[in-house]
Amino acid sequence: xxxxxxxxxxxxxxxxxxxxxxxxMTYIYPVVSRRAGGVSIGINLNPNNACNWRCIYCQVPExxxxxxxxxxxxxxxxxxxxxxxxxxxxxxxxxxxxxxxRRINDIAFxxxxxxxxxxxxxxxxxxxxxxxxxYELPEELKLVLITNGSLIDRPGVQEGLRRMAALNGExxxxxxxxxxxxxxxxxxxxxxxxxxxxxxQLAASLCPTWLQTCVFQKDNAPPTRTESDAYLTFIEEFxxxxxxxxxVLLYGLARPSMQPEASRLTKISxxxxxxxxxxxxxxxxxxxxxx
Numbered sequence: 001x002x003x004x005x006x007x008x009x010x011x012x013x014x015x016x017x018x019x020x021x022x023x024x025m026t027y028i029y030p031v032v033s034r035r036a037g038g039v040s041i042g043i044n045l046n047p048n049n050a051c052n053w054r055c056i057y058c059q060v061p062e063x064x065x066x067x068x069x070x071x072x073x074x075x076x077x078x079x080x081x082x083x084x085x086x087x088x089x090x091x092x093x094x095x096x097x098x099x100x101x102r103r104i105n106d107i108a109f110x111x112x113x114x115x116x117x118x119x120x121x122x123x124x125x126x127x128x129x130x131x132x133x134x135y136e137l138p139e140e141l142k143l144v145l146i147t148n149g150s151l152i153d154r155p156g157v158q159e160g161l162r163r164m165a166a167l168n169g170e171x172x173x174x175x176x177x178x179x180x181x182x183x184x185x186x187x188x189x190x191x192x193x194x195x196x197x198x199x200x201q202l203a204a205s206l207c208p209t210w211l212q213t214c215v216f217q218k219d220n221a222p223p224t225r226t227e228s229d230a231y232l233t234f235i236e237e238f239x240x241x242x243x244x245x246x247x248v249l250l251y252g253l254a255r256p257s258m259q260p261e262a263s264r265l266t267k268i269s270x271x272x273x274x275x276x277x278x279x280x281x282x283x284x285x286x287x288x289x290x291x
Contacts, residue, residue, distance in 0.1 A: 038105030046113025054188040056261040068118035106142040122160040152199040161206040247286030
């Protein structure tokens with residue numbers, strides 16, 4: 001294993017700043033996650049800022065259409081090992097993390113694009129499994145995949161999810177809209193609802209899966225009644241089919257968008273989110289609400 005030097009800075013992590021460069025590494029970046037309630041060790045498999053979707057609330061600057069580049073597995077292994085050693089035995093927590101969230105909550109595939117677009121995804125999951133075994137990490141430490149779900153049908157991704165399930169893994173599957181117009185408008189994707197449903201069923205059958213849904217106002221207007229009703233109907237029918245879901249991660253805007261639509265987006269009211277959350281819960285599904 002090579003040597004990687006952790007970048008030294010006095011910067012304090014905050015939920016409103018998920019910058020990828022605080023540790024000075026290519027693939028590894030720590031954040032304080034409001035949804036996780038602790039430190040999330042991010043794995044960025046898209047350092048080229050390429051994604052197959054373009055969500056209008058995305059915080060990635062200079063986002064472009066594309067896929068992950070070839071992953072330097074040796075470098076990733078070295079970076080993750082170096083950072084885990086520092087966060088466990090060094091001064092990183094005391095220097096960079098507010099006292100109330102000084103705990104490692106998860107290792108998360110997130111970053112600057114769709115992580116499952118990396119052809120090495122399955123190999124990276126195995127790499128993480130090896131490294132986890134080398135360190136005294138909390139038993140409850142999760143391995144989280146934050147994904148738009150569009151590539152779940154790839155065999156390598158499915159094998160990665162099976163392995164994740166054995167590592168206390170979770171899938172956070174993006175579902176911002178179930179209408180064709182809403183998905184084109186919010187996520188800039190033409191993926192059909194049928195494929196999305198099939199991929200969601202597949203993900204949930206392989207690894208514990210949460211829906212993650214971002215809600216916001218555009219031009220000072222919340223989602224339409226048509227949009228919200230369609231979303232609730234989709235969940236109700238999905239659950240009736242017996243597909244397992246852990247719940248919904250319902251969240252609002254916390255960091256500014258870096259997309260052209262940024263000036264048109266604003267936070268939605270807490271009252272709207274609480275009312276929508278209650279409607280989801282009435283269908284029998286747990287909700288973690290982060291306004």
